[in-house]
Amino acid sequence: MAARERCMTNFKRLATPRYGKVPSDAAAVLVPVCNVGEKPSILYTVRATNLRTNNGEVSFPGGPIPQNESPIQTAVRETFQEIGLRPDKIDVWGHGPPLPGRNNKIMITPVVGSIDTLAPEDLNINVGEVAEVFTVPIELLCEPKNQYYTQFSNGFVLPVFVVEEYKIWGITAFITHAFLNSVLTNDVYKNEWTKKKIVIDNQ
Template identity: 75%
Template sequence: MNSRLSFGIKNIFSIAARERCITNFKRLTIPRYGKIPTDAGSVLVPLCQVGGKPSLLYTVRATNLRGNGGEVAFPGGKTDHRDGSPTQTALRETFEEIGLAPDKIDVWGQGPPLPGRNNKIMITPVIGSIDNLTQDDLNINMNEIAEVFTVPIEMLCEPKNQFYTQFSNGFILPVFVIEEYKIWGITAYITHSFLSSILTKDVYRNEWMKKKIILDKIAVK
């Protein structure tokens, strides 16, 4: 049987895939530049089943927001004094933004904090799965979120949907373009890291990594 179908589609919710994912996710390479920010936040990486297809859930931030308005993001936000852990932050913010209740989310674990846009906040990605997500599970806060959408994992694995961008500070990050949605920045990096953690290289390969390795070698010379 095709390894892509057997592992990518049928086994992604298995205990073995979950253990592989968290073990690898905790070993993420952390891009660093400048001073480490003092502000902290968390995002949820929501793995869900939609129409029987393993998918990731994303939000489109409301255009009226002061920061990152109109951009694609995972649900999440800044740590609050009420939060006792990054996981609590991710679950609370997810509920406040899209109405997805914490008891609907099976938390797998978290990765290391990553620098967010402009290095102003450290963001901890928290992975959680939602079985058979339906529209009834959501209650979108339109003051913060303009739209919620899901992308099948297999579409994120398609080379035709994968691109990359190089920032002025030298960092090269992946970009995913799915129909009218552009997933970039820290959200794309977390997406790539999740896919790399849970899938084998024969299932998920991203050409931006090859470009990054080549440019890194040139920089060393």
């Protein structure tokens, strides 16, 4: 419990990257922390290729926030709609500050939630929205060989994680970094972006 409280205290103090005017549109995503084979892991989705935006990219489950919902309600509901993970399986820790999404078109609130033990039968993937669900052990995200960064044409720099065939980049990578930086000590998670190999994004 103490680690959880320390994590969320740090996460809520997250320095929000800013550029340009703050967009009015809002969304929320869930950062699903789970145990897979007794290894603490983070769950990600691969967006379906038929989607109009960010298709085929790695992301967290989530979506736009309606006027009648909180970021937590949206993140939990969208997670159920996208991958079938029931709300009663998710222990919500809280959320961080809104962060600017790609091209600064939307503000995204990251919600942290834990799943005690994730089993295949807990998931029911909506193939219209999600092409794949996968998990990455946190220990792999902490390995320097899997850490990179990308610099955009406007000079904006964000971390990147490359684990096996999966490239985690953009706001998803930044939220991943922020969570790891909040929950782990500096001797466990070290990520010095400027000393890493650049992964150029051509999109």
